[in-house]
Amino acid sequence: MIEDLDHIIMFHLGPLGINATLFFSWVVMAILVVGSWLITRNLKTTVQVSRFQTLLEMVVTTIRGQIHAVSGDNPMKYLPMMGTFFLFIAMSNLLTIIPWFKAPTASLSTTAAFALCVFCAMPYYGIKNAGIKGYLKKFIDPTPFMLPLNILSDFSSAFSLAFRLYGNMLSGAVIITVLMMLAPFLIPLPLQILGLVTGTIQAYIFALLAIVYVSAVAPNEAYVQSDTKKGV
Amino acid sequence: MGIDWVTFGAQIVNLFVLIWLLKRFLYHPILEVIDKRQAEINAQVKSAQDAKNQVDQEKAEWEKEKAHFDDMRQKRLNDLALEEQNLHKQLNVDIHKQEQEKRSQLQQNLDTEVKAIQDEMRSIIAHQFVAFSQKLLQELTQGTPFDTVIQTITNKINKLDKKQKLELEKNLLKQNVINITSSNQLSKKQQQELLKTFKKVCPINAKTKVMWKVDSDLILGLEIYVGNSLIEWNLKNYLDELNYNIRSATTALILSEKDE
Amino acid sequence: MDPVTLIGAMSVLAAGLCIAIGGIGPALGEGNAAANALRAIAQQPDEAPNITRTLFVAMAMIESTAIYAFVVTVLILYFNPFWDKALEIAKLAN
Numbered sequence: 001m002i003e004d005l006d007h008i009i010m011f012h013l014g015p016l017g018i019n020a021t022l023f024f025s026w027v028v029m030a031i032l033v034v035g036s037w038l039i040t041r042n043l044k045t046t047v048q049v050s051r052f053q054t055l056l057e058m059v060v061t062t063i064r065g066q067i068h069a070v071s072g073d074n075p076m077k078y079l080p081m082m083g084t085f086f087l088f089i090a091m092s093n094l095l096t097i098i099p100w101f102k103a104p105t106a107s108l109s110t111t112a113a114f115a116l117c118v119f120c121a122m123p124y125y126g127i128k129n130a131g132i133k134g135y136l137k138k139f140i141d142p143t144p145f146m147l148p149l150n151i152l153s154d155f156s157s158a159f160s161l162a163f164r165l166y167g168n169m170l171s172g173a174v175i176i177t178v179l180m181m182l183a184p185f186l187i188p189l190p191l192q193i194l195g196l197v198t199g200t201i202q203a204y205i206f207a208l209l210a211i212v213y214v215s216a217v218a219p220n221e222a223y224v225q226s227d228t229k230k231g232v
Numbered sequence: 233m234g235i236d237w238v239t240f241g242a243q244i245v246n247l248f249v250l251i252w253l254l255k256r257f258l259y260h261p262i263l264e265v266i267d268k269r270q271a272e273i274n275a276q277v278k279s280a281q282d283a284k285n286q287v288d289q290e291k292a293e294w295e296k297e298k299a300h301f302d303d304m305r306q307k308r309l310n311d312l313a314l315e316e317q318n319l320h321k322q323l324n325v326d327i328h329k330q331e332q333e334k335r336s337q338l339q340q341n342l343d344t345e346v347k348a349i350q351d352e353m354r355s356i357i358a359h360q361f362v363a364f365s366q367k368l369l370q371e372l373t374q375g376t377p378f379d380t381v382i383q384t385i386t387n388k389i390n391k392l393d394k395k396q397k398l399e400l401e402k403n404l405l406k407q408n409v410i411n412i413t414s415s416n417q418l419s420k421k422q423q424q425e426l427l428k429t430f431k432k433v434c435p436i437n438a439k440t441k442v443m444w445k446v447d448s449d450l451i452l453g454l455e456i457y458v459g460n461s462l463i464e465w466n467l468k469n470y471l472d473e474l475n476y477n478i479r480s481a482t483t484a485l486i487l488s489e490k491d492e
Numbered sequence: 493m494d495p496v497t498l499i500g501a502m503s504v505l506a507a508g509l510c511i512a513i514g515g516i517g518p519a520l521g522e523g524n525a526a527a528n529a530l531r532a533i534a535q536q537p538d539e540a541p542n543i544t545r546t547l548f549v550a551m552a553m554i555e556s557t558a559i560y561a562f563v564v565t566v567l568i569l570y571f572n573p574f575w576d577k578a579l580e581i582a583k584l585a586n
Contacts, residue, residue: 006236021239025246033253040261045269053265060262070545080259084251104243109236113243160556167562201548208545209552234571 005107025104028092059087063207070208071215073129078211081121085114086207093169093199097192103199106169108162115162118210122154129219138217157213161206168202350482358478362471366451369467373452378414382422385454385465386429396461403459411443411457415450415466430456499578507568514561521554 005024009017039052049057063083067075092103104110126135139150172195179188392400404410412426423444447455453466493501529547533540 006234006239016238019236019239021236022242022246025243029246029250029253032250033257036254036258040257043261043265045265045272056258056262057266060259061266066545069542080251080255083259084247084254087254088247088250107236107239108234109239110243112235113240113247117244117247156556160552160559163559163563164552164555167559205548205552208548212549 005102005104006109008102020102021104021107021110024092024102025110027101028088028095028104031095032087032091066208067211070211073215073219077125077128078214081117082207082211082214085210086203089114089165089206090200090203093203094196096172096199097196103169103173105165106173108166111162111166111169114165114206115158118161118213119154119158121210121214122158122216125214126217129215130217135217154213157209161209165202165206168198172198354479354482357482358475361478362475365471365474369451369471373467378416378418378422381453381465382425385426385456385463388465389429389463390432392463399461400458403461407459409441409443409458411445411455413445413447413450413455413457415446415448415452415454417446418444426454494582496578496582499572499574503568503572503575507565510561510568511565514564515558518554518558518561521557522551525550525554 005020008020010020010023011018036056039050039056043049043053060079060083063086064075064079067078067082071078089105092105095101096103123135126138129135130137139147172191175191176188176195179191410430418426427442449468451467451471453464453468455462455464455466525547529543529550532543536543
């Protein structure tokens with residue numbers, strides 16, 4: 001009786017049925033985009049700014065700092081993709097606190113789609129950083145005997161990304177469903193909190209691992225952070 | 233569970249749409265704002281740094297000038313101190329000199345005063361002596377006849393030597409005047425006698441004028457003046473001599489006292 | 493016992509055992525990793541962010557084994573070809 005988000009049809013959009021995954025994904029996207037737009041309509045450069053602008057600045061600078069710390073490379077290259085991963089997954093996992101909200105990441109389609117994107121971004125950024133030769137060299141190192149193992153590790157990384165996120169979110173949802181059936185009053189609360197915690201951690205891990213896999217091939221010119229972005 | 237491929241594709245599309253939207257609405261504006269703020273802060277820091285540099289520069293210049301002024305002031309002070317010292321020395325010397333002068337002057341004054349007092353004392357002593365003697369002699373010679381005087385003077389005239397006689401003659405030739413002063417009024421007889429004696433010595437002609445005077449100051453005696461030459465015998469002479477002797481004696485006495 | 497029941501029972505048993513035994517190793521490994529990371533943080537508190545990040549990456553690597561076991565369990569339970577085949581045969585028999 002695993003709830004299958006992909007097969008719950010919310011409504012029909014023309015000939016297509018919009019299933020819960022897609023619907024809730026759109027909800028999360030709308031929240032993210034509309035919120036950003038509202039806040040970045042009038043940005044100030046003075047020292048005193050509104051709290052929302054500070055929030056967004058904090059989020060963006062933290063993500064940028066993490067990317068730079070992990071990859072040692074120019075963070076602006078990876079920021080849009082990895083930032084989006086983190087924000088989407090975190091927002092969708094946190095919004096499970098709202099009743100009747102089903103996290104879109106609890107469906108294998110979503111997580112598999114994200115993992116496929118990461119899997120495609122790995123050679124893309126690898127070739128962009130170090131050229132084809134440099135990227136292909138990564139499979140040969142340390143010895144050419146490791147070639148099949150390196151290729152396999154690439155696949156399994158992406159695969160594990162998908163399943164890790166899916167497994168965590170699904171197990172959280174199933175546990176709550178079961179407990180709601182058995183003991184609906186106050187007992188599910190600690191497990192819901194655990195679900196929130198693991199959801200945030202899983203979002204962070206997903207983004208972190210994506211950065212690690214994607215920036216595995218170091219670029220030819222080392223990136224030196226300028227003074228303005230120091231420590232962020 | 234399984235993968236619904238429609239949803240799969242839709243989610244990939246969703247992802248890229250979301251990336252584009254967030255890029256446009258979130259990442260670019262926020263990063264621009266951060267960079268702008270950083271640039272503003274940098275500009276402020278730089279302007280503050282420039283101002284500080286300027287202030288440092290001006291401070292260094294001011295310090296230099298201050299040091300310069302201090303040097304000058306110190307030099308002036310040293311000069312003034314030297315001047316003061318010189319002036320001091322000069323003043324000392326001047327005062328010393330003045331003091332010496334004053335001292336010598338005072339000494340001189342003292343000496344002159346002492347001398348004056350001594351002179352006065354001498355004169356007083358002499359005067360007392362002479363006055364007394366004069367008075368005594370006057371009283372004593374009140375009734376004395378004049379003949380002895382004439383006798384004495386005649387003796388004196390007779391005793392004149394050649395030189396004196398020549399002199400008398402010369403003077404007589406010059407001025408034909410003989411001044412005879414006596415203490416008492418001489419009688420005619422006495423006058424004739426005197427002239428007679430005189431004629432013996434020098435040629436008195438008829439044109440010779442003879443002036444007869446009476447002066448009681450002579451006490452007792454005669455004075456005969458012919459021009460410059462003088463023949464006399466009177467007590468005043470003796471008194472003058474006494475006066476002179478007393479003075480010279482007291483002077484010698486005082487001087488000898490001083491020497492001791 | 494007829495084959496359908498047997499396959500069903502064995503699938504369930506296998507799934508349970510799979511996840512049970514498959515979860516032991518990763519749990520121990522993750523505990524070990526966390527313990528060492530905490531010791532490292534205690535030794536150098538200034539490097540805590542760096543160590544935490546590395547810890548998470550290492551945990552993800554370790555977890556992959558548990559994920560493989562989980563995947564196999566789910567496959568057995570929901571995408572069991574033997575069960576489908578057995579059902580097919582049973583339907584044909586009836």
